[in-house]
Amino acid sequence: MDFAERVYGIVRAVPAGFVVTYGQVAALAGFPRRARHVGxxxxKCPADVPWQRVVGAGGSVRVQPAERQLELLRAEGVVILSTRVDLRRFQWRPGPLAFA
DNA sequence: CCGATGACTCACG
DNA sequence: CCGTGAGCCATCG
Structure with a gap:
């Protein structure tokens, strides 16, 4: 299982209406220093990967143009506060058995 | 092989 | 809040 595959598996596990950060995904994949590689x-991820649910540390959107991602997130109920996702309420925390 | 690149992050001013 | 600079490290040309 290579890095990219793990990333896809993790992102696919993020429920609609929630987000995770690049660094968080990297850490969950077992490579805490590869936040950049998550991006x-x-x-070039498969169509069934909800890439819009991955944002920068602090909730910032790094994709250009950002409008595209913001639109998809708003569509699933995620609240955007002046170009930033409100992580306080929408960051996903994998439960104990999320990946067992 | 080597340097440039980048959907990152953090510290500083 | 904004810009800078420095670490980071796989991928590309």
């Missing part, structure tokens, strides 16, 4: 992998 690289998402750039």
């Amino acid at each position: 690289q992998a998402l750039g």
Whole structure:
């Protein structure tokens, strides 16, 4: 299982209406220092991967143009506060058995 | 092989 | 809040 595959598996596990950060995904994948590569992998991910649910640390959107991602997130109920996702309420925390 | 690149992050001013 | 700079590291040309 390579890095990208793990990333896709993790992102697919994020429920609609929630988001995770690049660094968080990298850590969950077992590679805490590869936040940048999460983005690289998402750039060419399969269609069934909800890439819009991955944002930068602090809730910032790094995708250009950002409007596209913001639109998809709003559509699933995520509240955007002036170009930033309200992580306080929408960051997903994997439960103990999320990946067992 | 090597340097440039980048959907990152953090510290500082 | 904004810009800078420095670590980071796989991928690309």
